[in-house]
Amino acid sequence: MKLERIDKHRWRIPRSGGMLVDGIVYADAEMIADLQNDQSLEQVRNVAHLPGILGSSLAMPDIHWGYGFPIGGVAGMDAEDGVVSPGGVGYDINCGVRLMASTLCREEVSPQLREIVTHLFNNVPTGVGEGRRDLRLSDDDMRGVLSQGAAWAIKRGLGEADDLDRIEERGALPNADPNLVSARARQRGATQLGSLGSGNHFLEVQYVAEIYDEPVAAAFGLFKDQITVMIHSGSRGLGHQVCQEHLRVMVDAARFYGINLPDRQLCCAPIRSPEGRAYLGAMAAAANFAFANRQVMSHWARESIAAALGVAPGRTGFRVVYDVCHNIAKFETFQIDGKERRVCVHRKGSTRAYPAGHPQTPAPYRDVGQPVLIPGDMGRYSYVLVGTEKAHAQTFGSTCHGAGRKMSRRQAKRAVRGRDLIEDLERRGIYIRAAGMATIAEEMPEAYKDVADVVRIVHEAGLSTRVAQLRPIGVIKG
Amino acid sequence: MTPQGFTFVDHTADVAVRLRGATLDDLFAAAAGALTAVITVPEAVVPRRSFTVALEASDLELLLVDWVGELLYRFETEQLLVATAQARLAEQGGRWRVNAEISGETRDPARHPIKVLVKAVTFHGLRIERGPDGYETLLVFDI
Numbered sequence: 001m002k003l004e005r006i007d008k009h010r011w012r013i014p015r016s017g018g019m020l021v022d023g024i025v026y027a028d029a030e031m032i033a034d035l036q037n038d039q040s041l042e043q044v045r046n047v048a049h050l051p052g053i054l055g056s057s058l059a060m061p062d063i064h065w066g067y068g069f070p071i072g073g074v075a076g077m078d079a080e081d082g083v084v085s086p087g088g089v090g091y092d093i094n095c096g097v098r099l100m101a102s103t104l105c106r107e108e109v110s111p112q113l114r115e116i117v118t119h120l121f122n123n124v125p126t127g128v129g130e131g132r133r134d135l136r137l138s139d140d141d142m143r144g145v146l147s148q149g150a151a152w153a154i155k156r157g158l159g160e161a162d163d164l165d166r167i168e169e170r171g172a173l174p175n176a177d178p179n180l181v182s183a184r185a186r187q188r189g190a191t192q193l194g195s196l197g198s199g200n201h202f203l204e205v206q207y208v209a210e211i212y213d214e215p216v217a218a219a220f221g222l223f224k225d226q227i228t229v230m231i232h233s234g235s236r237g238l239g240h241q242v243c244q245e246h247l248r249v250m251v252d253a254a255r256f257y258g259i260n261l262p263d264r265q266l267c268c269a270p271i272r273s274p275e276g277r278a279y280l281g282a283m284a285a286a287a288n289f290a291f292a293n294r295q296v297m298s299h300w301a302r303e304s305i306a307a308a309l310g311v312a313p314g315r316t317g318f319r320v321v322y323d324v325c326h327n328i329a330k331f332e333t334f335q336i337d338g339k340e341r342r343v344c345v346h347r348k349g350s351t352r353a354y355p356a357g358h359p360q361t362p363a364p365y366r367d368v369g370q371p372v373l374i375p376g377d378m379g380r381y382s383y384v385l386v387g388t389e390k391a392h393a394q395t396f397g398s399t400c401h402g403a404g405r406k407m408s409r410r411q412a413k414r415a416v417r418g419r420d421l422i423e424d425l426e427r428r429g430i431y432i433r434a435a436g437m438a439t440i441a442e443e444m445p446e447a448y449k450d451v452a453d454v455v456r457i458v459h460e461a462g463l464s465t466r467v468a469q470l471r472p473i474g475v476i477k478g
Numbered sequence: 479m480t481p482q483g484f485t486f487v488d489h490t491a492d493v494a495v496r497l498r499g500a501t502l503d504d505l506f507a508a509a510a511g512a513l514t515a516v517i518t519v520p521e522a523v524v525p526r527r528s529f530t531v532a533l534e535a536s537d538l539e540l541l542l543v544d545w546v547g548e549l550l551y552r553f554e555t556e557q558l559l560v561a562t563a564q565a566r567l568a569e570q571g572g573r574w575r576v577n578a579e580i581s582g583e584t585r586d587p588a589r590h591p592i593k594v595l596v597k598a599v600t601f602h603g604l605r606i607e608r609g610p611d612g613y614e615t616l617l618v619f620d621i
Contacts, residue, residue: 410486
């Protein structure tokens with residue numbers, strides 16, 4: 001494939017054949033060399049074929065092979081004449097990350113760390129199937145979750161009213177239509193609200209290990225050695241079912257609308273078509289389920305940590321720093337060729353990164369920019385970055401989302417054989433509980449790329465800049 | 479290839495299996511067996527209850543995704559694990575149908591440890607091809 005270097009961190013796949021725009025990949029030379037071996041660059045090129053795509057088909061430095069769209073892919077579609085594609089969002093609709101920060105310091109919690117992780121593991125369901133028995137959703141409840149998102153949980157006493165000020169879209173997409181979420185999807189979700197799931201999802205107790213930008217960290221309420229909690233989870237079976245059903249519809253719809261696609265998984269329909277509108281309404285409802293899911297889990301995490309420390313929940317000072325979506329399609333406004341355009345931005349493994357002063361940057365952070373949360377693997381670190389003007393101008397206000405795997409699950413299990421990973425992690429000061437032993441092996445730190453490399457590229461490219469590094473001390477997983 | 483008609487293929491982020499069957503009926507039965515083997519230890523799943531499934535789609539690949547998706551839905555909502563599946567495929571008027579009799583059991587955590595949980599069945603690399611020995615395709619599960 002033809003690839004031209006634009007500058008230190010940008011590579012162009014020039015428009016050719018049926019491509020409507022160029023592809024642009026943010027990466028360094030070493031990453032680009034690695035990418036030659038998989039299909040992800042071809043996927044960037046394939047996305048450039050979608051009707052109504054604006055600017056370029058973009059990929060962030062954590063780009064890797066996905067279903068149809070690459071993971072780390074960003075595509076902005078004209079809201080009037082463009083298409084929407086479920087593959088540009090992914091199966092786990094509104095998979096995302098929430099960060100909470102406390103008033104506690106590392107030394108205050110270290111002696112009780114095991115107790116804290118045990119409480120978290122007992123109170124926040126992980127792994128197969130069901131959420132907590134004390135949260136079962138009636139049909140009315142489900143309607144509330146799907147239309148109101150995080151606010152539904154807060155009304156039920158699962159959180160604080162001002163949590164909403166620090167969640168992307170205030171924890172609810174506006175165009176959600178619960179009636180468009182099938183009975184099957186609701187049934188998959190009915191018992192799963194407030195559950196982490198499995199795979200790379202996690203809940204971590206962390207501490208602030210490094211501060212790179214003092215004024216912005218202070219605006220985010222972060223200080224060195226502070227205890228934080230990070231939650232990485234999404235819309236569970238409900239979102240998976242919505243994606244699966246609409247992919248299926250879109251395969252036929254793409255044929256019907258005469259859209260020629262290089263890969264069936266890019267199946268799509270015009271945003272204004274009945275199929276496009278149906279997907280967008282159902283996707284927004286599933287996204288709201290995910291916002292509510294992270295809200296419920298963060299409430300239980302606050303309770304669990306306080307209980308383990310033997311104090312009232314208010315005494316830990318936990319508050320939401322921010323909550324981001326990294327698998328989503330949203331309507332946002334950008335200047336393109338000097339004109340204001342409404343764009344349906346598909347972010348599949350990409351995080352919004354809005355600058356200071358933007359009306360969509362949440363009010364508490366409007367002077368500094370939107371917090372960007374980038375989770376890493378369970379043995380190393382995660383990052384807090386801040387959004388920039390450059391991202392707004394170049395990438396539809398988007399940046400990277402995480403590390404990405406480098407070993408298959410089987411390779412990871414082979415690599416772990418004979419090692420006690422739990423003990424290894426404990427020696428590094430990280431206490432872990434997981435529902436399945438296989439998960440710990442498959443999710444071993446070495447199975448992932450170093451997220452610091454990804455963060456370095458977006459920092460140097462100016463798509464978002466480093467604010468703080470967080471290191472895990474307690475982990476629960478599925 | 480196992481007698482069940484599938485083998486695991488190494489995959490960086492997710493789980494992939496290669497399915498093979500002398501007939502389309504066998505290929506679909508192999509897909510059901512593969513789902514069970516992805517989720518848990520298939521030898522520990524025995525037929526205790528049965529049910530039927532009937533699905534229709536405009537082509538065979540869509541039908542295969544619907545078929546495995548149906549079984550995944552049953553697992554997530556009823557904890558149902560498939561022991562055996564007898565599938566009968568038929569084409570009529572350009573559409574494909576599957577009628578199947580399935581037997582299996584409700585998951586018992588003591589006997590059925592979870593290997594991984596499947597989010598969805600994908601279209602990636604999915605192309606049912608006919609060779610001299612029957613039918614074959616890759617099937618990738620999103621984990």
